[in-house]
Amino acid sequence: MENIKKAMRHIDISDEGSNHRHAIPFSEFLEVVLKNPTGTIRNVFQVFHDLFTEHVGEGVDEYPNDPESIQYVSYDCSKLLVEGADHPFFADRLFANRLVNIVEALRTGAQQNKIYIFDGPHGCGKSTFLNNLLKRFEEYANTDSGTRYETVWRLDRRQLAEKGGNETASILESLFRMQQNPNKKQFDTIRTMALPESDGQFIEVPCPCHDNPLLLIPKALRRQFLDDLFDNNEFKYTLFTDKAYEWIFQDVPCTICGSLYDALLTRLKSPAKVFEMVHAVPYTFNRRLGKGISVFSPGDRPVKQIILTNEYLQRTINQLFSDSNQVRYIHSRYAKTNNGIYALMDIKSHNIERLIELHNIISEGVHKVEDIEENVSSLFMALMNPEDKKNIKEFQSFSDRIVYINIPYVLDLNTEVEIYRNIFGVRIDDSFLPRVLHNFARVIISSRISLRSEAMLEWIPKPEKYSRYCDKNLQLLKMEIYTGYIPEWLSEEDRKALTAKRRRRIIGESENEGRQGISGRDSIKIFNSFYTAYAKSGEMIDMAMLCKFFHSQKDLKSSIPDGFLDSLLLLYDFSILQEVKESLYYYNEDQIHREILNYMFAVNFEPGTSETCKFTGDKVHITDELLEGFERRMLGSKADKEKLLNLRKDTQKEYTSRTLTQEILVSGTPPTETRLFESLKDRYVFNLKEKVLDPFLENENFRRAIKDYAEEDFKTYDKKIRDDVTFLMDNLMKKYRYTEAGAKAIGIYVIDNDLARKFTNP
Template sequence: RIYVFYGPHGCGKSTFLNNLLTRFEDYANTEEGLRYEVVWRLNIKKLKGTNKSAMSLSAFEKLIQVIDPENEGKHDLEGKDLAFDDKEQEYIEVPCLCHDNPFLVIPKDQRRNVLDELIKNDEFKWKLFTEKQYEWVFKEEVCTICSSIYQSLLERLGSPSEVFSMLYARPYYFNRRIGNGISVFNPGDKPLRRNFILNQMLQSRINALFQDSNVINYLYSSFAKVHNGIYALMDVKSHNVERMVELHNIISEGVHKVENLEERVDCLFFALMNPEDKRNLREFPSFEDRIQYIDIPYVLDVNTEVKIYMDIFGRHIEGSFLPMVLENFARAIICTRLGKKSGAMEEWIKDPKKYQNFCDDDLILLKMEIFSGVVPKWLEDSDVKALDKKMLKKIITESEIYGKEGLSGRDSIKIFDQFYSKYAKEDRLISMPDLCTFFKKLGDQPKKIIPQGFLSSLLRMYDYSILQQVKESLYYYNEEQIGKDIKNYISAVTNEFNSVIRCIFTKEEIYVTEAFLESIENRLLAENADPTRRKEMREEVLKKYTTLTLTQEIMIEGKDISETRLFQSLYDRYVHNLKKRVLEPFVANENFRNAIKDFDTEKFKTHDRRIKRDVTFLMENLSRKFGYTQQGANEVCIYVIDNDLANKFKNA
């Protein structure tokens, strides 16, 4: 079977395959992944006795020595007789061309007995004899050349132990650059003139040693070098079409004919293919069932897209952006690769308008979050519950049609290069207005495929997010007091009006009146909440307390009131409504804006003590909680104030 990585232009197929081959090569050369191959060390004395004349150098070898630069000083080429060093070596080293494991030299019918004697009875031995992954140990055969050497030696020496004394193992190191274990062909690489390779010097020595040129043919093809390795084609076009077709018989039978020899080829076959290249295989319908297509779409995950930019342009680029802006650039690119309409998303989210501060009307931004494996916190509980396994499967299944159109990987890198070159400055960070301006002025073709209104939704989401960050950073709350208010409120709604009670949680005395309940509900709901909504709130709290909090969580599970779901829900409401109003005292305060601009300068010392305290608190929290630099915190605060975001999202 051949694995074809199939996808549109610029989707990263080549990068993916190169990374895969690099990781494979690295692992194969580690101690954990290292493999061993056969190398024969043929003892000349044992095989030839004292007949040295039979092993004298051939004329071809003498010619090699003459032209060898290392022997340059030993020869006189100016008409004098040539002198040769005819000293006999101890052995001839013959490596296995197919990189076979030395154990395969043992005849198949004897392997189980040999292993049974060599390996003690333990868990590994049981796995070796029973599990599928070790079947090759007992079923595979050694290459034709090694088999010929074994048979010839056995005839000559008569004893298997004598034969195995000449059998050695050496590490099998993968090296893509010299085609050892990994061979990669580009469409422009011309085929070899002949389909076999011959080591004439070694062949002549083998012939002289065995005194028969037909016993062992040291002949092999380029496929032998990738036996037990990887053979890859970069794009199935031009010369690679021929190579692909040539693989048909190898993949079907696992053998390749080299002259009169059958050469076994067992390796991973990979190929890259663009959609238009599929027609090159139409003439070979029987080949289709031997191909397994693996789709490589354009990147749909925001984090992966950002990592690609940082890998190409350097990790330092992140420091040129305000937080979230680089990710939003990736979202603007990815939106062109996603279908605008989604039946699964429409079935899941019935009313997208309720999420207008977080998402676009077509729910493309939400799709990106789901594809990144994130269920956003801003989703309502009912929608989170609706996202069950069945619904999630529908969304993921639908995603399989995405990533085949839109801005390619090459396009996105080119566009990012233009954007970064234009807006990256030393004195300021790249902001969302920069991003929106850039995409609005982009060429017609890229601009057309960005869904209408998407950039506006992206900007709105960003504005709302940074407003919440500033509020969170500016807000200081007394957790103990909030906890007391909520506990007192729960106790109050479980008792009659105008009664005086002692709260069972805080031990404080409470006079249950409309005014008391409203004072806390103003923070749980809003100051202008109507009486009906307040009544519903009280009934809801009472019902949850009696049916779940008291009877289940406190009495059975032994939880403290502060650990219950009711308390946490009210606590979050309380804090959220306090944060909504935290900016109100500062929005129209010009001194506050000036203090932000002057932060960490001499002018900052001239401002009012309270403003200095608030600004310092704000800047430190933006840095600590949300990863802003001092410059970034300064710029984002000015952006929030100048664009009046507090009033823009006043009712949000």
Template sequence: MGALTKAMQTLQHYKGDRFRQADMSFAEFLGEVIERPERNIRNVIKVYADMVRHFVRDGQDEYRNDPESINYLHYDCSRLFVEGSDRPFFADRLFANRLIRHVESLLVGDQQNKIYIFDGPHGSGKSTFLNNLLRKFEEYANTPEGTRFEVVWRLKVPDLVVGGHSMASLAGKISQLLSEEANSEVEGSLTPTKEESGNWLTLPCPSHDHPLLLIPKEIRRQFLDELLENAEFKAQLFNEKKYEWVFRDEPCTICLALYRELLKKEGDPLKVLESVHARPYMFNRRMGTGISVFNPGDRRSQRNVRTDETVQRTLNTLFAPAGKVPYLYSGYAKINNGIYALMDIKSHNTERLMDLHNIISDGVHKVDHIEERVNSLFFALMNPEDKKVLTDLAAFSDRIEYINIPYVLDIKTEIEIYREVFGQHINASFLPRVLHNFARVIVATRLRTRSDAMLEWIQNPGKYELYCDKNLQLLKMEIYTGYIPTWLDEEDVERFTSKRRLKIIAESEQDGWQGLSGRDSIRMFNEFYSMYAREDKLIDMSMLGIFFRKYCKKDKTILPMGFLDSLLRMYNYSVLQSVKESLYYYNEEQIGRDIQNYMFAVNFEPGTTEVCRFTGDRLEISEAFFRRIESRLMVSTYDTTAFRASVQRAYTSSTLTQEILRDNLPITQTALYQQLHERYIHNLKEKVLDPFLDNENFRRAIKEFDQESFKTYDQKIQSDVRFMMKNLQEKFGYTRQGAKEIGIYVIDNNLTRIFSEQISLGQFTP
């Protein structure tokens, strides 16, 4: 029994995790407005925008110092769409930027009613996106940070008989009605109080009006100017579009009629406002309060007009003759200043969309003989083939705004989906980069083969055949991910202007409407992973190639011709750089001395002896001295004269006179030094594997690493292999097994010779 008692006490003390706040008088509400005007003066659009900003942190720009940046940022949407969700939605970088632009535009433009249609192909995750968005909106709107207040009327009712019933018995009946969810549309209640004699009619506004709308429109601006103390907020309130509703909107017909009739009786606006209270607008999707979501199969309600006869009789008694305060409203009132969503424009939702025409165009519709205003957010999901529904609504077109949700085009996001569905442990089954390459193949099926924006930028795609495909899809994927590859030459980086970047990102609106859907990619990954994941062998590129070539034979249009070969070349180049980087351990101090001595020596003729002003080294300046350093800078014999002259010119005209003497920079921070240093290091790394290419002992030592036989190799080979293995694991994320496999792969496939014969550094210009 003790356990039962304890459990029941836990239940007794649990009040729910939702925010609760008691009703407050109008004067108390104004006090809240003065204290926190930004929070307490906002409509549903502002609450929605605040919600997105609350859950989505500020975007990150990896190239924030780039003058050509287009503000294409990385937004972490996990708190909005992933955390706490049974079915997470993963927003790629393109869609995240699209969503943030949509939210920002709501606050800067004219806040007229529109319908926002999230348009995308089957399997792009539209329903998951909207369900998660609405769930987070409901969660946020029911917290102190997201709360928005609504009007509640509290009217004194005389103790008399109406229709043969005493007011006390009516109170009991209405209280019973209000306690039943099936009849939750009855909004009024008659309640006796202990503190005050008589009965009271508590009547929440069916349209969830903001309390400030009860201030007469003619004096609202003056009233708020005198009420508010925050000068900065007042400047926003009186000048920015997002607050126009405060001075433009009127209360609903019921509230307006109540205000006018009470004013006639009381003769004093302040006495009228004593009957006005404010309470948090509690959103509840399941009850259809503030959020209503309709699926295509949901039949339309036949109850177009909502009322309550008991409340109406009470109002008729208070404000005779009858009819001065009509208690009539529609189902749209329940989502006024909320969100109305249609899941796919099909079947009954097509009819609902037609019904929204006048509401969205004019903001009003008829409820019996009265007009009802509706200011809500209207969302809809649509598949491309359903757009024909809108052809009959040409006049409606200027009130429709599309936000595209195509298939994922960001490889990082595609991988997040695999990790969510199959578990984080899948990483351990792949060699580094191979999982990303699986995602690249999937994304390639979703991209259009020809990209005018890419070809306008890269006019000769063939020069990048070692790192990219002829259609530049692999490069486009990197740009969509927010990454500018390091293998681009200097000229093309300079040509990558903001105008060109905008054109490429704009093309994403047409990409992602074909190819493998999200469901298809999950099915294919499951098949691939089940086929190749083993404990004794990591998944490599050969397995990936075999798997997708099988599909290419079945459907020759699934991938552009030669794409898999290009992907393999890009992979080979990347792993080669990783191995070279992992073997590189030259003396950085000596490299710095060489470059400083060279920059000083080019100012003197061969055959002289000078002491370098930067290193203090005594230099025997000769052709042999120059050639030793120039060979490491990859300067050909034919170009030595021109190269020395260009370095000497840059040194005298800029490095010495401006950066060193004028700006007092150390030589190692000058632009010329940095360029020469980068070139020197690059060349050393290119040559780092040369001593090992024909050394069979080095290959066998890698294979036997971690075995007893490894100790039989000479100390130099042991040291080199250990150094490479350590760096591959620490710098590039390889496991010990993966590091062994990739080292053997680079040597067996002779990648160094293949690339060294074709790679060109380009023209160096100090």
């Protein structure tokens, strides 16, 4: 018995078990408004935006100082759509940016008279996405940070029985009379008015439309009321100027609350007395009960009862006011999700009828219930397969009320890999050499991206210039841009040519991609076949295994572009060559910094002069040989004279227009942290690394030492080779997540396939 009592006490005191959300008088509600105005004065669109603010955040821009940035940032949607979900939904970068932009528009007032339809092919995860989003919204709306208040009336039988009641002066009455200098301290007096605890004395009448209690303040007086209520602060300025808050001045209460207010004012002769019967209660969301969130599947039959009422409440109200026509407690089913979310899962069968019925509601914002007009202000959402668009084609007037949000198959290779990790476990990485798992994702995504890209060809008219690193259709390059990454193997000219306008065009093409190719469901099946076939071998899965697998899949041949696997292998070879070079390369950073700073300074003077560099203190004898020597280390020994001069001119222009005038003199940026310095250093180091492997390729002992690394025989090699190989292995493991066995394998692979000479610049 003691254990039972203990368990019950725990339930009784736990937050989840109690979940009591008490009603508070209107005067106390105003105190809550003053303490937390942004949390209490908000509609469903603002709450939806706040959900994203709390669960997604601002996102990360990998190139914050890029003047050609298009704010295509990395958003982490895991808290919103993955954590705690039975079936996680992984939003790729493209969809996440699309979604966040829509949510930003919602908050700023673009939400009126719209239905948001998530449009995508079978197997893209639409239903999973919407279910997870609604679940998180429901959870958030029922927490303190997501709480909004709705109106509930507590009608005092005893006071209504008195004819007229007592007229008392209060701050509320003063506000309604629009006095010039209200004394806000009088709210303390109102707060002390406690409602007597007497069974049967009060009749609770909930607002079926979940109206914010502030909407009961007569519309003509509301602006003055809020002006008197708030001090002159930042929120007050936002309230009166931000489009997101227009609703608080424009909306009217539901017909039931409006009728109750009028009837009570007639009886009590005092707005203050009326507001003593107004209470506020947290708006509780419950999808299963259809409260605040209603979701309809195509097979859900329409209900026969169109008009909803409460006969007990109606009889009681009639008795209180002795007039059955004064307050009619009737409403539609749309009232249950007013200021909430109304969602349709797939536009087919009965959901076609529901969508058509929403036409007038979305267009006018009202719904007729017998003779009564019911306001409807909800967030309307729907899912749609491409073939179902024909179901609403004949309703052309509806087209401008629909906002389509494309939700295609995943086009971001990092997200595709996250899906594999989620389903098969994060330890799958241990079975792959670095890059190979992501290359599997690249093959899958190649089937979803268009073969011809006008935006890419406008940027790079001759794709064959990158034939050593990229496919002829530039899909591999486009995939990198979709992930937010600009590859280092691009030429300097093409990097500069990637303007914001071009980048937007490339990203914009994603709207028409991901609607065909290997679906999300099929990619999981294919990966399962691949993983189970090669993970058991005991060897780490490499590119040879990946290529062998896809070449053997005859049913996938038509989905994967011709030559794509060959180009993918070339890019892989080039990438791991850079990793080995980076891991072998050791440079004197101080010396490199000194050379770059001297060059940045020297290009501003005519050859034949001598100047003291203000950054290094070195006396620099400026000659063509000095400048050209540095430029050839940057561009390669075979670069022609024109390229050298262009580098010199570009450096001088950037230095005078931005580096010196804006970054160093105005912002106080150290010279080594300026954009020009970082750009020159990246290119300088890249070209120095190009030759780093040459001394080792001629030494057969170097290959054998890699093979014998960590073995007893490794001790037999001379100290220089042992140091070089150890340096290489340590860096491969630390920087690129190779295991010891993987680092040895990749080192031997680079040497045996002569990758250094294969990718030597012509």
